Amino acid sequence: MKENGITRAWWVFDYENNEILTSHKALAGLTRHFRSEMPDFDRHEGIFLQVGPETGTLQGVFVHNTNRGQAAGGTRFWFYDRIEDFLFDGIRLSKGMTYKNALADLWWGGGKGVIAVPSNQDRNDPAFRKTLYTEYAKFVTSLKGCYVTAEDVGTLPEDMDTIFSATRFTTCIPEEKGGSGNPSKLTGIGVARAMEGALDALGMKGISGKTVSVQGSGHVARFMTEELLKKGVGSVILHDIFQSSLDTAKAMFGTEPRVKYRLIEKGDMSPLFEKADVVSPCATGGTLNDDTIPKIRAAIIAGGANNQLEDEARHAKMLQEREIVYTPDFLNNRMGIVNCANEQYGYVNNDPAIYRHLNYEWENAIYALTKNIVLDSKKSGMTTYEQALHMTQKKMREPHPIWGNRSREIIRSLILNQ
Numbered sequence: 001m002k003e004n005g006i007t008r009a010w011w012v013f014d015y016e017n018n019e020i021l022t023s024h025k026a027l028a029g030l031t032r033h034f035r036s037e038m039p040d041f042d043r044h045e046g047i048f049l050q051v052g053p054e055t056g057t058l059q060g061v062f063v064h065n066t067n068r069g070q071a072a073g074g075t076r077f078w079f080y081d082r083i084e085d086f087l088f089d090g091i092r093l094s095k096g097m098t099y100k101n102a103l104a105d106l107w108w109g110g111g112k113g114v115i116a117v118p119s120n121q122d123r124n125d126p127a128f129r130k131t132l133y134t135e136y137a138k139f140v141t142s143l144k145g146c147y148v149t150a151e152d153v154g155t156l157p158e159d160m161d162t163i164f165s166a167t168r169f170t171t172c173i174p175e176e177k178g179g180s181g182n183p184s185k186l187t188g189i190g191v192a193r194a195m196e197g198a199l200d201a202l203g204m205k206g207i208s209g210k211t212v213s214v215q216g217s218g219h220v221a222r223f224m225t226e227e228l229l230k231k232g233v234g235s236v237i238l239h240d241i242f243q244s245s246l247d248t249a250k251a252m253f254g255t256e257p258r259v260k261y262r263l264i265e266k267g268d269m270s271p272l273f274e275k276a277d278v279v280s281p282c283a284t285g286g287t288l289n290d291d292t293i294p295k296i297r298a299a300i301i302a303g304g305a306n307n308q309l310e311d312e313a314r315h316a317k318m319l320q321e322r323e324i325v326y327t328p329d330f331l332n333n334r335m336g337i338v339n340c341a342n343e344q345y346g347y348v349n350n351d352p353a354i355y356r357h358l359n360y361e362w363e364n365a366i367y368a369l370t371k372n373i374v375l376d377s378k379k380s381g382m383t384t385y386e387q388a389l390h391m392t393q394k395k396m397r398e399p400h401p402i403w404g405n406r407s408r409e410i411i412r413s414l415i416l417n418q
């Protein structure tokens with residue numbers, strides 16, 4: 001559909017007839033691709049695409065499941081060589097958000113925004129970003145609230161400000177405008193809690209003195225390192241493909257001898273093979289796969305990256321067979337969304353709605369859940385991923401107490417109105 005210079009397309013799942021409806025017959029090939037080649041396609045309620053009217057960038061909103069409320073999840077601004085890779089990322093990440101939000105007891109469904117970094121443009125140019133995120137926000141507005149966006153890889157706090165100027169359907173609003181700001185600090189602490197839960201489940205007596213090898217030295221990795229240092233970690237080895245990111249970490253940790261820095265080549269997976277107690281994937285997804293798993297020597301994998309398992313069932317099983325404890329990413333990194341999930345309800349000091357997820361007592365906190373999932377999986381024989389999913393799926397089916405089915409209605413009305 002080309003309208004006012006805007007090119008848009010959509011896929012919607014028709015639950016009554018169990019089929020995918022699409023805006024263009026020409027998209028049928030890709031539609032078949034969802035079913036046959038993308039195991040993560042899970043009857044997503046809606047997939048919406050736009051070619052940015054001014055920037056020409058490809059932008060997508062992926063709505064997976066909205067039983068628990070509007071689809072919520074961040075916007076990724078990343079590099080994709082093929083449209084299939086772009087769709088694959090959106091489909092996987094949005095499904096992961098449904099799991100994450102449900103397991104955290106948030107009244108949100110799961111969704112994700114994805115924008116492809118264009119090859120012919122400096123992605124860091126502030127004027128370009130302003131135009132890009134403004135047109136993207138208008139796209140989000142056009143979806144009438146079935147999706148509520150947030151920050152994710154490649155999207156910066158100032159981009160969230162731009163988004164907020166053109167849509168109300170966003171979280172991670174800057175603090176000076178009443179929002180929750182950048183969630184990375186709490187996400188980093190949350191990943192550290194998952195490590196502690198797994199270490200305690202294995203009787204390994206906490207973080208103290210342990211070695212942690214980290215893939216990526218970005219926002220989450222740095223705050224996680226800060227928390228691990230507070231807990232007496234023996235050493236943290238930060239790896240990154242960009243010197244600038246390692247330099248930011250160095251500026252944060254000064255001469256702290258327990259933090260080590262390694263610059264690596266893109267594609268080098270050696271951070272995962274380090275002789276460490278814990279390896280922590282904190283960069284991109286899909287790094288736990290047929291090639292990497294046989295070389296992992298750590299007892300525990302606990303990282304902040306989304307979708308770490310390339311193939312969830314297969315690679316969770318491979319890890320279990322190697323007696324490596326994998327802590328599910330959609331539990332570890334929940335603080336990103338927990339931090340911004342209830343912005344509209346305001347804040348109190350040390351907000352219990354947020355901080356209880358990081359304490360050691362609440363049964364649904366990251367620490368306790370991780371510990372129980374690891375222990376329960378040993379009893380049940382399920383992988384830790386399956387064990388976590390088992391808990392999640394029950395919650396996913398619970399409709400929002402006030403607005404159950406609202407977002408599906410929104411999607412239906414969007415399609416009826418073209």
Ligand code: NAD
Pocket residue numbers: 152153154183184185187215216217218219220221239240241242245264266267268282283284285304305306333334335336337
């Ligand atoms: P970031 O962009 O600040 O950091 C990622 C770092 O990884 C960058 O420094 C990048 O150079 C590095 N990197 C990329 N590929 C690499 C590779 N192959 N080897 C080594 N380093 C590599 O992002 P972030 O906010 O720290 O997020 C990290 C991960 O955590 C992402 O997968 C993100 O989706 C997930 N996550 C983040 C949050 C949050 O609050 N920031 C919340 C939930 C999930």
